[in-house]
Amino acid sequence: MTDYLPHVATVPFPMPRPEDLPGDAAAIAVAAPSALAGLVDEVADPAHRTGLAAMVAAVRTARADLGQVPSTLAVDDPGESRPNRDNDLAFGIERHHGDPLTLFVAAALNAHLGILEIAEERGTGLDEAAWHDLITGFDTLLRWPADPTRLPAPLPVPGCVLSGKPEPLDGLRRWVRGHHVFMVLAQGGTLAVNSLTVAAESGDEEAAATAAEVASRVMRACRAALQFAGDASPGQYQSEIRPTLMPPVAPPQMSGLRWRDHEALVAALTASSEAWSWLAERRPAALRDFRTALDATYESHMGVCGHFVGSQSPSLLATSRSHRPAVGVIEQFRRLRVGALPADPQPDLHQ
Secondary structure, three states, X not given: OOOOHHHOOOOOEEEEOHHHOOOOHHHHHHHOOOOHHHHHHHHHOHHHOOOHHHHHHHHHHHHHHHOOOOEEEOOOOOOOOHHHHHHHHHHOEEEEEEOHHHHHHHHHHHHHHHHHHXXXXXXXXXXXXXXXXXXXXXXXXXXXXXXXXXXXXOOOOOOOOEOOOOOOOHHHHHHXXXXXXXXXXXXXXXXXXXXXXXXXXXXXXXXXXXXXXXXXXXXXXXHHHHHHHOOOOXXXXXXXXXXXXXXXXXXXXXXXXXXHHHHHHHHHHHHOHHHHHHHHHHOHHHHHHHHXXXXXXXXXXXXXXXXXXXXXXXXXXXXXXXXXXXXXXXXXXXXXXXXOOOOOOOXXXXX
């Protein structure tokens, strides 16, 4: 029923299970693949940041240098819910056992290449700020694990032209690849938030601040990834995208909110409240930046949803007795997630 996938993305798209990933920065440092430093140098080389064609070539080379990651398909996975399985099938995602962080790096490179190819060939509807945030998020996820004690310095981001006249399957292509991107970013966000929590518990302010900024960069990239996935017209959504989310292609009430990567990120955020409070006492801007990025991500999700179906269209999660608008469902989640964080610290006017 998902025979459309090979026409719009490279599938299957292997990913680790989020629960197998390292739990903090120290574990990330130990688990970082030996080839990662060379891959980082390839992607960060100034000669490869002069234009999209050069960046595509660099990411393609880095992925080839990483090579085939030894892994086995996860079957009869007790940690997998039925909603997650439905989402994975709809987007061609496979969960693999193997070295989790190497699988994560491979997935990040695959997802990065998927959007760069579209951007180079067809352009993008993202504005300059969103495009910059998206690329910076990937730069951070690829470079931070190589040395998780340090925050990677920003790299130049080549510009991208605006999307041209849409071609058949353009909307679905961006939709599927954008979701691959978002799932990788969700796993990266979980790594960063869990690292923050552990650093705060041990009283390591520098490590906590580094993890917090990584989390903020990744969350800003999440906002842009949602916009990239939604870079289609309402007509393209109705004809190309929505049929893949409903019976007979997909089961009733399928929703990305039930994806295990999103659920792992939500669990990490819920457990991080005291860590954010601790860090905010020392560096209030860190919490303020993350709250702003998280809120903007949910606003972006609501914006994409409203663009496609309007503000009153029922959510795919709605039952026959419930007609909650999709935008309203996302707004409810936004209030819960942002509300789980400590209040935004106010500046000291006496300083």
